[in-house]
Each structure stands twice: as C-alpha cells, then as structure tokens.
Amino acid sequence: MTDDPNGRETLPAGGLLARGQGVALWRQIAQRLERDIASGTHAPGGRLPTEADLAGLYNVNRHTVRRAMEELEGRGLVRIEQGRGSFVAEDVVDYSLGPRTRFSEIIRRQNREPGGRILRVSEMAAETGLAEQLGIRRGRPVIVVERLSLSDGRPLVLGTHHFPATRFGRLPELLRQDPSITTALTACGVPDYRRRITRITARLPTPEEAELLQQSRNRPVLVTEGINTDPAGEVVDLTIGRYAAGRAQLVVES
Amino acid sequence: MTDDPNGRETLPAGGLLARGQGVALWRQIAQRLERDIASGTHAPGGRLPTEADLAGLYNVNRHTVRRAMEELEGRGLVRIEQGRGSFVAEDVVDYSLGPRTRFSEIIRRQNREPGGRILRVSEMAAETGLAEQLGIRRGRPVIVVERLSLSDGRPLVLGTHHFPATRFGRLPELLRQDPSITTALTACGVPDYRRRITRITARLPTPEEAELLQQSRNRPVLVTEGINTDPAGEVVDLTIGRYAAGRAQLVVES
DNA sequence: GATGACTAGTTGTCTAGACAAATAGAGCGC
DNA sequence: GCGCTCTATTTGTCTAGACAACTAGTCATC
Numbered sequence: 001m002t003d004d005p006n007g008r009e010t011l012p013a014g015g016l017l018a019r020g021q022g023v024a025l026w027r028q029i030a031q032r033l034e035r036d037i038a039s040g041t042h043a044p045g046g047r048l049p050t051e052a053d054l055a056g057l058y059n060v061n062r063h064t065v066r067r068a069m070e071e072l073e074g075r076g077l078v079r080i081e082q083g084r085g086s087f088v089a090e091d092v093v094d095y096s097l098g099p100r101t102r103f104s105e106i107i108r109r110q111n112r113e114p115g116g117r118i119l120r121v122s123e124m125a126a127e128t129g130l131a132e133q134l135g136i137r138r139g140r141p142v143i144v145v146e147r148l149s150l151s152d153g154r155p156l157v158l159g160t161h162h163f164p165a166t167r168f169g170r171l172p173e174l175l176r177q178d179p180s181i182t183t184a185l186t187a188c189g190v191p192d193y194r195r196r197i198t199r200i201t202a203r204l205p206t207p208e209e210a211e212l213l214q215q216s217r218n219r220p221v222l223v224t225e226g227i228n229t230d231p232a233g234e235v236v237d238l239t240i241g242r243y244a245a246g247r248a249q250l251v252v253e254s
Numbered sequence: 255m256t257d258d259p260n261g262r263e264t265l266p267a268g269g270l271l272a273r274g275q276g277v278a279l280w281r282q283i284a285q286r287l288e289r290d291i292a293s294g295t296h297a298p299g300g301r302l303p304t305e306a307d308l309a310g311l312y313n314v315n316r317h318t319v320r321r322a323m324e325e326l327e328g329r330g331l332v333r334i335e336q337g338r339g340s341f342v343a344e345d346v347v348d349y350s351l352g353p354r355t356r357f358s359e360i361i362r363r364q365n366r367e368p369g370g371r372i373l374r375v376s377e378m379a380a381e382t383g384l385a386e387q388l389g390i391r392r393g394r395p396v397i398v399v400e401r402l403s404l405s406d407g408r409p410l411v412l413g414t415h416h417f418p419a420t421r422f423g424r425l426p427e428l429l430r431q432d433p434s435i436t437t438a439l440t441a442c443g444v445p446d447y448r449r450r451i452t453r454i455t456a457r458l459p460t461p462e463e464a465e466l467l468q469q470s471r472n473r474p475v476l477v478t479e480g481i482n483t484d485p486a487g488e489v490v491d492l493t494i495g496r497y498a499a500g501r502a503q504l505v506v507e508s
Numbered sequence: 509g510a511t512g513a514c515t516a517g518t519t520g521t522c523t524a525g526a527c528a529a530a531t532a533g534a535g536c537g538c
Numbered sequence: 539g540c541g542c543t544c545t546a547t548t549t550g551t552c553t554a555g556a557c558a559a560c561t562a563g564t565c566a567t568c
Contacts, residue, residue, distance in 0.1 A: 022529095024551060027461055050518060061553045066519085071471070074328075074458030082519045083560035092455070099508035200504040201346070202456035202474040204328030207281060217325070220456040220474035220499070245474070250454040252506050254353040276559095278521060304548060315523045320549085336549045337530035 017058055025060055026067035033068065037077055037088055048078060048086040074218045076246055093151055095243065096251045097224070099194045102182055107151045115150035118179050119212075121172045123165060133227060134164055135235045141165035145175065148212055151247070155213045158242040164235075185236065193236045198226040200250065205242070213244045220245045271312055279314055280321035287322065291331055291342055302332060302340040328472045330500055347405055349497065350505045351478070353448045356436055361405045369404035372433050373466075375426045377419060387481060388418055389489045395419035397426065401435065402466055405501070409467045412496040418489075439490065447490045452480040454504065459496070467498045474499045 017028045033054075036042050048054075051069065055062040069086060072078045080086045096106055107114035122144050131138040145161040161181065163171060167188070174184040185193065202220045210217045222243040228236040243250065271282045287308075290296055302308075305323065309316040323340060326332045334340045350360055361368035376398050385392040399415040415435060417425060421442070428438040439447065456474045464471045476497040482490040497504065 020528095026551080052518080063554090064552060067551085069519095071458065074472075074474075075460065076457045080519075081561085083517080083562080085518065085561095094453070097454075097506055097508075195508055197508070198506040199348070200454060200476065200506065201502075202476050202499040203330045204325065204472075204474065206329065218328075218458075220328075220458065222454065222456050222476075245456040248455075252351055252452040252454065254351075254449055254451070254508075274558095280521080306548080317524090318522060321521085323549095334549075335531085337532080337547080339531095339548065 017060070025058075026064050026071070029054070029058055029060070029065060029068035030071045033072060034077060037072075042088045044088050044090050046088050048088065050085060070218055073216055074220070076219065079246070080216060080218075089246065092247055092249045093156060094251050095156075095248045096253065097195070097198055098253055099196075101195050101226075103149050103157070104180065104182070107156075110151075112151045113153070115153060116147055116179050118175050119146040119148055121145050121175060126162075130162060130238065133235070133238050134162065136164050136166075143168055143171050145171065145181065147179065147181065154247065155215075156244060156248055158209060158212055160240045162238045168237075190230050190236055193228045193230050196227045196229050198224050200224050202245065209242055213242070215244045215246055222248065222250060224250070271314070279312075280318050280325070283308070283312055283314070283319060283322035284325045287326060288331060291326075296342045298342050298344050300342050302342065304339060324472055327470050328474070330473065333500070334470060334472075343500065346501050346503045347410060348505050349410075349502045350507065351449070351452055352507055353450075355449045355480075357403050357411070358434065358436070361410075364405075366405045367407070369407060370401055370433050372429050373400040373402055375399050375429060380416075384416060384492065387489070387492050388416065390418050390420075397422055399425065399429065399435065401433065408501065409469075410498060410502055412463060412466055414494045416492045422491075444484050444490055447482045447484050450481045450483050452478050454478050456499065463496055467496070469498045469500055476502065476504060478504070 017025050019025065033042075033048070042048055049057070051062050051065045054065045054068075058065070069078065069080060073080050077089055078086050079089050093107070093110060093112065103116070104114035123141055124144060125139045126134060126136060126142045128138050130142065131140065134142070136142075141164075143163045143165045145159075145163070147159045147161070148155055149157045149159060168185075170188055171184055174187050175181070178184065185191075201223050203223060205213065205215065205217060205219075205221045207217065209215075209221060213221065215221070222241075222245050224239075224241040224243070226239050226241070228239065230236050271279050273279065287296075287302070296302055303311065305316050305319045308319045308322075312319070323332065323334060327334050327340075331343055332340050333343050347361070347364060347366065357370070358368035377395055378398060379393045380388060380390060380396045382392050384396065385394065388396070390396075395418075397417045397419045399413075399417070401413045401415070402409055403411045403413060422439075424442055425438055428441050429435070432438065439445075455477050457477060459467065459469060459471060459473075459475045461471065463469075463475060467475065469475070476495075476499050478493075478495040478497070480493050480495070482493065484490050
C-alpha cells in the first residue's frame with residue numbers, strides 16, 4: 001500500500017514518554033491515544049496509524065504499542081484487524097431485556113434487519129442443575145439448540161436454548177424449515193412466553209465464541225442466563241445468550 | 255520460596271504441543287489449563303504452577319505461557335497476582351436489578367457485610383445529554399458523587415451518581431457524615447425511589463477502575479447506566495455503575 | 509474482462525534476554 | 539516479640555528480531 005494521505009489519520013503530536021516514573025509506557029501510550037480519539041483527532045471509523053508508525057512516533061518497541069492497542073480494544077475504543085490495520089470503534093445496538101423478549105422484534109424496532117441461523121440441534125440427558133431449572137426430573141431428555149442471531153448481517157448474539165424434549169420433540173424438525181425459535185414454539189402450541197428471570201455477567205469470549213461472533217478475543221461478551229415460561233407458568237426453556245459487547249447493550253426496564 | 259509439595263498443585267501431564275498446525279501455542283496451553291481446571295486437577299482457590307514451570311513443561315518461552323494465562327484470566331478462570339502466583343478463581347455475588355435496588359439490602363440478603371466509602375463529591379454544569387436525562391435545563395448545576403461499594407470488605411461496584419443540585423444541595427454535607435446514599439436521600443425528603451431503566455454493557459476497565467475495584471485489567475467490568483425516580487415520577491438521579499465481573503453477576507427479574 | 513501469481517503492507521505469534529516491582533520468608537538486632 | 543534488612547521467588551514491563559498469516563493492490567496471462 002502506497003503512502004496515501006487520505007487513507008490514514010494524520011499522526012498525533014508524538015513527544016517523549018515519561019520513562020522510569022512508575023507508569024508503564026504502554027499505559028501512557030494508551031492514554032494518549034484515548035485522548036486523541038476523544039478529542040476527535042481520530043474520527044470514528046477512521047484509521048489509526050500502524051503499530052510500526054506509533055512505535056517510531058513514541059520511540060518504543062512495537063510490542064509496547066501492541067500492549068496499548070490491546071488495552072484500547074478491550075475497552076471498546078478501537079477495533080484491530082489483521083492485515084488491514086486499526087480503526088476507531090463505532091456505536092452499538094440496544095437490546096431490551098423486558099419480560100417479552102423477541103430477538104427479531106427488538107432488532108426491527110431499531111431499523112435493522114434481523115437474521116440468524118441454527119448452528120446445531122442435539123439431545124442430551126438433563127443433569128441435576130438443568131433439570132431443576134427446567135422443572136423436570138434428572139436424566140430426562142433435553143433438546144439443545146444453538147443459534148447465531150444477526151443484526152444487519154452482523155453476528156450479535158450466540159444463544160444456547162434448552163427445551164424439555166417430551167413437550168418440544170418436534171422442535172428439531174421445525175427449525176430445519178425456519179430458523180426462528182418463536183415460530184417453532186408457536187407450532188408446538190406455545191404462542192406466547194415470558195422471560196421470568198435473567199442473570200447477567202461478563203467475561204472474555206472463548207476462541208469459538210470470538211470466531212462465531214466475529215469479535216476480537218479482547219472484547220468481553222455479555223453472558224445472560226434466563227428462563228422463559230408459558231402463560232400457565234410452565235417452564236419453556238433455559239436460554240444462555242452471549243452478546244458481542246462491542247455491538248450490543250442490554251436494556252432493563254422496570 | 256522453597257520447593258514445598260503442598261504449596262502448589264502437582265504439575266499436569268506436560269506433553270508436546272502441536273506446532274505448525276495452525277493453532278497458536280498459547281491457545282493450546284490455555285485449552286489444556288482450562289481442561290485441567292475443569293477436571294479438578296487444579297482446585298478452586300488452588301495455586302497453579304508458575305509461569306516458568308509451565309514454560310518448561312510445555313517447552314515454550316515464558317511469554318507464550320503468559321499469553322495463555324492472560325486469556326484465562328479474562329475469561330474468569332484464574333486470578334493472577336504479581337509476586338505471588340496464579341490461582342484458580344472462585345465464585346460470585348448475585349446483584350439484583352429490580353425496580354427497588356438498594357446496595358446494602360442486596361448484599362445483606364446474601365449473608366455478606368455491605369460497606370463503602372465516598373471517593374469524591376463535586377459539582378458541575380449539566381451538558382445536553384445529562385440535562386435531558388435528569389429532566390433539567392442544560393447548564394443547571396449537578397452534584398456528582400463517586401462511591402466505592404464493598405461486600406465483605408472487597409470492592410464490588412464503583413458508582414457515579416448525578417443529582418440535580420437545586421433539589422439535593424445538602425447531599426455533599428450529609429454524605430460526609432454517612433456514606434450511605436439511600437440515607438442521605440431520605441434526609442433530603444426522598445424516603446423512597448425506584449429504578450426506571452437500566453442499560454448494561456461490558457468492557458475492560460480503565461486503569462483507575464481496575465485499581466479501585468482491585469481487579470485485573472484483564473477482567474471485564476459490567477457497566478450499568480440507570481435512572482431513579484421518586485414516587486411522583488420526578489427524576490432523582492442518573493447512576494453509572496461499574497461492577498467487577500469477577501465478583502458480581504447482575505440479576506433481572508420480570 | 510477474468511484469473512492467478514506476485515508483492516508490499518499490516519497485524520499475529522514465538523523466541524530470547526534483561527531488569528523492575530511485588531511478595532514472602534529468613535535472619536538479625538534490639 | 540517487634541521491626542528491620544536482605545534475599546529468593548514470582549509476575550510485570552520493555553527491547554530485539556524473526557517469521558507467519560492475512561489483506562489489498564499490481565501486473566502478467568489467458
């Protein structure tokens with residue numbers, strides 16, 4: 001790639017870092033880049049200088065710059081792409097966690113196009129904890145559905161759903177025709193269901209999750225664990241969702 | 255430290271890694287350690303082999319082991335402490351996000367001892383976004399309170415609260431006597447308030463947040479942004495909370 | 509025009525070595 | 539016993555260099 005003045009932001013004022021003052025160099029670099037991003041020196045979506053450029057600018061080794069970039073990526077300020085470069089990050093989708101949580105409705109309400117595909121459907125025996133939450137006996141069969149949900153074609157959530165097999169035995173077949181879980185449940189005689197409780201935590205993704213969500217291993221995923229019940233109060237399923245924190249924000253209304 | 259067979263877990267079966275097969279060595283190491291933790295080879299709270307030991311065991315450079323350990327720390331499986339070693343991680347606190355969210359109540363309900371201290375109280379003019387959310391005019395004074403809340407003496411949440419100064423001018427003085435925000439609000443004539451909406455996201459902490467929460471820079475923080483209103487529907491405050499993901503799990507009931 | 513080989517640019521991984529910073533224990537002086 | 543220094547151990551930071559993997563464009567060939 002030739003030196004195209006429009007393809008890259010201008011270099012920020014370099015200057016020396018405080019060495020031996022107890023503040024790691026990579027932190028100082030991260031701080032300066034953060035300031036430059038906040039001040040608009042680097043516009044959202046814009047390209048940052050390459051690692052080599054920054055290393056030269058601050059007179060440090062490239063690895064030291066890399067440590068700073070990893071930090072900023074994890075904090076959600078930049079996006080790093082192998083072979084292409086680093087870019088200033090953009091904004092996120094609101095994901096409402098009310099009692100009525102339907103993926104496609106939520107996405108459409110934000111003028112985006114919902115999508116998704118079923119990754120895997122399998123059956124297993126419920127171990128103690130799962131059986132208790134589903135309100136069935138230990139060892140009873142459970143259908144496990146893994147689904148990747150998209151917004152405007154970009155992966156947003158990775159969901160793992162656990163249904164009691166006795167009641168929802170037709171699910172696998174139905175999902176082959178239409179990847180919408182809500183539609184399949186309707187066909188199984190559950191036209192409506194509600195979210196009863198949701199637990200939320202955050203962690204860095206496993207390599208598989210990072211791959212499927214097309215997200216950096218350095219950005220956290222929001223992990224939700226929730227239980228849906230039908231109007232009669234019977235448990236429909238236990239769902240585990242992993243949201244790309246760079247693209248989704250959970251919203252709780254009460 | 256001498257070689258004490260009880261102070262450290264036994265070394266797992268080492269064995270060679272697959273080199274040049276397209277899977278990074280650090281990933282393979284992380285995977286093996288993860289398996290060893292899951293299988294109980296390393297008990298929760300127990301000590302892992304040192305970086306040097308693992309490097310020798312897998313015949314790689316110490317930096318390669320470090321990369322693997324960073325991964326596991328971010329995923330919440332291990333806890334790394336400078337000068338001491340690395341340990342298998344333990345369990346977390348449930349933090350309920352219902353309409354009635356009171357820190358000390360939530361903590362006490364789990365048989366833990368709530369605590370906290372006010373880090374800083376300041377006043378500033380509301381910029382557009384903040385003014386809108388608080389239902390006041392832009393430029394009106396706002397009191398900003400930063401509080402670190404503890405559970406059993408360990409930092410759990412870092413909260414930043416924004417109150418309209420006209421109504422809550424006495425807050426700074428009251429908080430000097432008692433660090434409980436609920437108590438101070440009662441004294442200001444707000445005996446009760448409710449959480450109206452909460453937005454949740456996750457990211458890696460800033461260095462200051464990591465420091466205050468006594469959490470690794472590598473573990474995410476859960477970030478909540480919420481609005482509290484009094485029974486009349488008037489906005490009391492806008493609160494931003496940063497939860498140590500290693501120690502807290504948010505719970506939404508609906 | 510489409511295809512494929514090649515090349516330059518950029519981030520990812522691994523090795524090697526050095527020293528800093530934090531921890532914990534041992535030993536000493538009082 | 540108490541506090542202090544000293545030292546060994548362990549993780550943290552930085553440098554240096556090499557090559558792999560991926561991206562995007564160029565150019566020759568068909």
